[in-house]
Amino acid sequence: MNGDPGRTNDEDRLRELLGDPRWSLAPWPDADSRVRRAARRQQRVVAAAGAMAVVIAALAGYALSAALRGSPAREAASPSSARAGRTSHPAPSHSSRSRKSVPPTGLPSTPPVGSPAFPASIYPAPEPPRLATSGLTLCPSPAGLEDPGPYTAAAARTVRRLLSRRLARDLRISDRSAWPYLASSWKLGGSTLLTITRTPVRFAGPLQAATGVPAGLRRAVTSGCGARVARATWVVSVQPARTPAHLADMLFVTRRGHMLFYGVI
């Protein structure tokens, strides 16, 4: 190694250039307080996220129980005819555990968008995919979408962890384009997402990342849901530890500060 004069010259020149004073930056005049302020800000964000999760869970439970209650008087009068004529079930499977003799017969209801708990600005109507072959049956509306930022990774981790415990919560933390999937999943007595959310993560990052995201997935989302949705999409790819085959890619978007799950491919 040392016997190669060309290489030694290169290394010396590199050392010289790396020692150039122009690499120096002016130190901050209030460095100590700046770092402490940033630390306090981070603490506040973490605390606020925790508090927000509690509030969201409580609101979702309340709103969904109100929305899914249906008409108790009519149900009491003619429960069988009411069930037969409806396309949606009055209560999600988790709340009907005490009445195990009455299995769900249709899709669970979805909450009333426009109510304070489900504002239309955060839950706008989904759009049909531009290409039916994209793997997504519905696409998130581009309205209000935000590009991934510094907190996206943590928010996606939180949403993934919260998914598949209760339908009420699933709907609350999902875009409306995922609601039919979630409802049909819960209709089967439990969420099929459960397996995916418990599988080790192989990659998490923006859909537009140069590495880590399968090119086919990027194409599918871009061609199916458009460039705006693709730009805002955060991908969490999961892969079973003992199975080399790739299992699934979970898709998330952030709309007006809310991280929302919107699909699995």
Place this chain on the structure above:
Amino acid sequence: MVGSDPGSDSFGEFIAAALPGLLRFGHLLTGDPREAEDLVQEALVRSLRRWRTVQADDAGPYVRRAMVNTHITRWRRWDARVRLGNPPDRAANDPALARADDWDRLRRALAQLPVRQRTVLVLRYYEDLPDARIAQLMDCAPGTVRSQAARALAALRPLLAGALHEGAARER
């Protein structure tokens, strides 16, 4: 709370003494002054949270290690970002400008390198760390450090050779 740590005075003293070096190290790692400041701030915030533990060891290496890890992780996540343009083919004739271009060309060429290669170069030729220590810092084998350094040097060789010839010509 963060602000009431018993070791707050020593943390302030550490920042006052180490900040210029950390900013420079961050600038070398990232190639961008703003990113360097973000990187240093993030590493210092992490260090402040664990200041009691950090104090016991040498704080400087701890913060530098935090910077290296944060930078590699961040770059992995955001490697789709727009990179700097290609370095120009040759420098201008004015010696002063040529000297300025050497540095600028190196800055741009470093920005073109994969993050691990660039980090190895900075740790090896700026921090003068041995390969074993670099491997420890970057959580990889010493052989990987050597191969990354060789690849990075090979990529920079045309630029460094050009700069060398110009430097020699200026000295004559």
